[in-house]
Amino acid sequence: MEIKKELLKLLFDFHGHKCWASVLGLRAGLIALRELKTQRTGTRSLYCLIEVGHAHGAVCFADGVQVATGCSIGKGNLIKTLKGKLAFTLIDIKNWKEIRIAYNGKLKDKIANTAFMKKRAAGIPPTEIPDEEAMEVINIVLEAPEDKIFFINPVKDTNFEPPEEILGSTICDICGEWVSIPYIRILGEKKVCIDCAGYTEGFEK
Numbered sequence: 001m002e003i004k005k006e007l008l009k010l011l012f013d014f015h016g017h018k019c020w021a022s023v024l025g026l027r028a029g030l031i032a033l034r035e036l037k038t039q040r041t042g043t044r045s046l047y048c049l050i051e052v053g054h055a056h057g058a059v060c061f062a063d064g065v066q067v068a069t070g071c072s073i074g075k076g077n078l079i080k081t082l083k084g085k086l087a088f089t090l091i092d093i094k095n096w097k098e099i100r101i102a103y104n105g106k107l108k109d110k111i112a113n114t115a116f117m118k119k120r121a122a123g124i125p126p127t128e129i130p131d132e133e134a135m136e137v138i139n140i141v142l143e144a145p146e147d148k149i150f151f152i153n154p155v156k157d158t159n160f161e162p163p164e165e166i167l168g169s170t171i172c173d174i175c176g177e178w179v180s181i182p183y184i185r186i187l188g189e190k191k192v193c194i195d196c197a198g199y200t201e202g203f204e205k
């Protein structure tokens with residue numbers, strides 16, 4: 001798969017450094033769009049259930065998926081399912097077509113043997129690794145045949161229901177900050193934000 005230079009630049013500018021995992025996500029995202037016969041979204045016509053966790057190796061994958069598909073934290077159509085996998089399901093809610101793509105780890109040893117990963121393992125941040133060493137490992141990801149590194153499977157049964165957008169907002173009676181209506185809590189006579197409510201657990205959203 002040929003990935004346009006401008007798209008890689010957009011990814012690296014957004015992500016903040018050059019790395020193989022973000023490019024793996026970009027590639028996977030582009031494959032998903034192709035399989036669903038759709039384009040990067042500027043709205044919520046697509047949803048992405050992404051399986052990465054909060055902080056682990058190669059979580060950079062998620063930024064590649066965001067740049068490719070347009071599913072993002074800010075649009076509310078990128079939902080983390082926290083399984084610690086480099087995988088996601090992309091859902092076209094107009095045509096109800098879904099595809100799941102998962103990395104199979106087959107490049108693990110090849111990637112681990114690069115200068116980039118040896119430096120990462122030694123604790124050197126990716127922003128301090130020379131471009132040519134980053135590109136060596138990125139090219140491993142770009143050149144691998146997609147059917148050798150990804151499981152690509154249509155999905156029929158996620159039973160996904162897109163969350164409804166709730167537009168209302170109010171001001172917390174205690175701290176004076178803007179709060180979306182479903183996050184308001186009642187404290188005596190006051191309508192307050194979660195921080196000011198004083199609870200530490202038990203919130204679903």
Ligand SMILES: [Zn+2]
Nearest residue numbers: 018019022060
């Ligand atoms: Zn990265």
Ligand SMILES: [Zn+2]
Nearest residue numbers: 172175193196
């Ligand atoms: Zn408050």
